Amino acid sequence: MKQIWIYMKNYKKETVLAPLFKMLEACFELCVPLVIAEITDRGILAGDKGYVARMGGILFILAAVGLLCSVVAQYFSARAAVGVATKLRHGLFKHIESLSFTEIDSVGTSTLITRMTSDINQVQSGVNMFLRLFLRSPFIVFGAMIMAFTINVKAALIFVVTIIVLSVVVFAIILYTIPMYKKVQAALDRVLGITRENLTGARVIRAFGMEEDEIEEYNDRTDKLVRLQIGVGKISALMNPVTFVIINVATIILVWTGAVQVDTDVLTRGDVIALVSYMSQILVELVKLANLIVTLTKAVACGNRIKTVFDVETSIKTGKKEEDAFESGDVSEAFSGNEKIVDDNVAHNSYEYAVEFVHASYMYKGASEESLNDMDFKIKRGTTVGIIGGTGSGKSTLVQMIPRFYDVSSGEIKVDGKNVKSYALDELRDKIGIVLQKAVLFKGTIKDNLLWGNANATDEEIYEALDIAQAREFVDGKPEGIETMIEQGGKNLSGGQKQRLTIARAVIRRPEILILDDSSSALDFATDAKLRKALKNISDTGKTTVIIVSQRASAIMHADNIIVLDDGEISGMGAHNELMETNEVYREIYHSQNAMR
Numbered sequence: 001m002k003q004i005w006i007y008m009k010n011y012k013k014e015t016v017l018a019p020l021f022k023m024l025e026a027c028f029e030l031c032v033p034l035v036i037a038e039i040t041d042r043g044i045l046a047g048d049k050g051y052v053a054r055m056g057g058i059l060f061i062l063a064a065v066g067l068l069c070s071v072v073a074q075y076f077s078a079r080a081a082v083g084v085a086t087k088l089r090h091g092l093f094k095h096i097e098s099l100s101f102t103e104i105d106s107v108g109t110s111t112l113i114t115r116m117t118s119d120i121n122q123v124q125s126g127v128n129m130f131l132r133l134f135l136r137s138p139f140i141v142f143g144a145m146i147m148a149f150t151i152n153v154k155a156a157l158i159f160v161v162t163i164i165v166l167s168v169v170v171f172a173i174i175l176y177t178i179p180m181y182k183k184v185q186a187a188l189d190r191v192l193g194i195t196r197e198n199l200t201g202a203r204v205i206r207a208f209g210m211e212e213d214e215i216e217e218y219n220d221r222t223d224k225l226v227r228l229q230i231g232v233g234k235i236s237a238l239m240n241p242v243t244f245v246i247i248n249v250a251t252i253i254l255v256w257t258g259a260v261q262v263d264t265d266v267l268t269r270g271d272v273i274a275l276v277s278y279m280s281q282i283l284v285e286l287v288k289l290a291n292l293i294v295t296l297t298k299a300v301a302c303g304n305r306i307k308t309v310f311d312v313e314t315s316i317k318t319g320k321k322e323e324d325a326f327e328s329g330d331v332s333e334a335f336s337g338n339e340k341i342v343d344d345n346v347a348h349n350s351y352e353y354a355v356e357f358v359h360a361s362y363m364y365k366g367a368s369e370e371s372l373n374d375m376d377f378k379i380k381r382g383t384t385v386g387i388i389g390g391t392g393s394g395k396s397t398l399v400q401m402i403p404r405f406y407d408v409s410s411g412e413i414k415v416d417g418k419n420v421k422s423y424a425l426d427e428l429r430d431k432i433g434i435v436l437q438k439a440v441l442f443k444g445t446i447k448d449n450l451l452w453g454n455a456n457a458t459d460e461e462i463y464e465a466l467d468i469a470q471a472r473e474f475v476d477g478k479p480e481g482i483e484t485m486i487e488q489g490g491k492n493l494s495g496g497q498k499q500r501l502t503i504a505r506a507v508i509r510r511p512e513i514l515i516l517d518d519s520s521s522a523l524d525f526a527t528d529a530k531l532r533k534a535l536k537n538i539s540d541t542g543k544t545t546v547i548i549v550s551q552r553a554s555a556i557m558h559a560d561n562i563i564v565l566d567d568g569e570i571s572g573m574g575a576h577n578e579l580m581e582t583n584e585v586y587r588e589i590y591h592s593q594n595a596m597r
Contacts, residue, residue: 011080021072021073036277041268078128084123085121096112100314102365102406114188115306123302136285140281151275155261159282167286169243177236187225190221316404316425354513356377358411360375361375361409375398383561395518400517404421404429416512431513432512435519439519441490443488445480454510469500470523471504496527516546532555
């Protein structure tokens with residue numbers, strides 16, 4: 001909950017004024033029974049209609065001022081609650097964006113979505129209720145008891161006993177339901193997880209005819225959630241009837257005691273009415289307090305769940321920007337094994353190799369063995385390198401370590417002769433354009449999506465990138481061209497069209513290193529060949545190093561160098577002809593694919 005209190009500091013005025021105005025409202029409310037008592041004793045019994053009218057006016061004023069105070073308090077509490085939730089949501093989203101793939105894989109996407117939505121909404125409700133009722137309800141309860149003592153001590157003792165019994169019942173129910181509410185939130189996580197899986201994998205489910213199985217599993221999880229919610233709901237529902245029974249019994253005892261004392265002239269009729277009114281106020285406020293505590297319990301549980309995400313620290317620590325390192329003179333660790341040229345405090349790249357893997361290995365979190373073992377090779381600047389291997393051989397993990405989506409477990413990776421861990425993340429990733437296996441586009445125009453790669457790109461540069469990615473033809477075929485709207489996730493495009501647009505988005509930033517992670521799998525062979533030729537022209541300029549990951553031998557056979565992976569290890573390196581003679585793994589891949597054509 002520490003993070004929540006940090007955000008509450010931004011709303012100091014609201015957190016003071018909201019309870020203050022609620023306390024003022026409570027003061028006016030406590031005065032009402034005394035006014036009613038006066039109306040009864042001095043107005044109604046005496047037959048003084050003028051006095052009844054005057055005191056009725058006072059009641060109206062108390063109600064109006066109390067309503068005004070309540071509205072003002074509600075405004076400030078809502079302002080604080082919504083503000084805290086908004087800032088908390090922004091802070092949580094920013095923190096999630098800072099996490100590496102390792103942490104996101106460990107926590108889980110569905111859990112993060114629940115934290116961002118349901119949990120923060122519960123925290124918002126908790127903050128709102130806390131500011132409105134946390135001081136008001138106890139103040140009314142104890143205020144009513146004190147006011148009862150000013151009327152009659154014997155009758156007030158009934159209040160003391162009633163409050164003690166009610167407190168025991170209320171807190172017993174609350175303590176019992178707290179762990180149950182945590183189980184409900186966990187079950188909600190699981191329901192959200194399977195819902196997300198079914199929505200994202202709807203086509204696969206239908207393709208394999210698994211609708212009934214998925215519906216059954218979804219029903220099982222939702223039924224479990226319903227059972228948990230009904231169970232905790234039944235226990236929580238006991239609170240209202242039990243408290244009403246206790247209060248009504250206390251009211252009966254109070255009326256009986258009051259009647260006896262009225263008969264002996266110890267109390268007036270108005271005093272008894274005031275005491276019953278105070279008892280009713282206690283009933284209402286204790287029920288409110290019980291609901292408040294339940295809401296706060298949920299909010300605290302959800303706040304702790306949010307805190308667990310904040311407590312997850314990214315394993316990717318950013319380094320210093322190059323210019324900062326040179327200004328501070330700290331360049332000894334940033335560069336190793338390569339000659340440096342420093343002119344007027346500016347470092348110029350003069351390295352033969354764009355990327356170097358130096359005995360680099362990687363193990364996924366929680367895994368029992370390394371997914372990549374002893375990767376040791378160099379990629380010359382301005383060349384095209386192909387990476388091939390069977391499914392699960394580690395191709396994607398290998399290239400994703402270059403922009404530090406994952407960090408090496410041992411060894412090091414260098415870009416331009418500098419350890420990637422020494423770069424500031426934005427500086428490193430500015431050098432790299434990467435197209436991941438899954439083509440992801442966002443809702444907006446084609447132009448908007450391409451500008452993700454380079455926000456300052458001109459229309460000419462956009463069309464140039466589309467030409468390279470072999471996407472110009474289908475984009476020009478759209479009535480609105482680059483202003484054509486793309487639905488969320490690119491649902492209105494085919495798989496090949498999405499892949500070509502994601503390639504164009506990477507190309508348009510003119511990166512020093514362009515990584516294509518199996519990003520042409522949906523393309524036909526003719527289009528794939530044209531794409532390879534265009535990418536070859538880019539690398540031949542010497543400004544861009546192209547790394548192509550593919551399961552197709554035809555996609556990388558014309559590369560300057562090919563790296564063959566097998567079960568997380570390098571099986572061989574060399575040109576196509578060389579590997580065909582010396583590497584059995586590559587030869588099997590090539591022959592199996594050509595035999596199928």
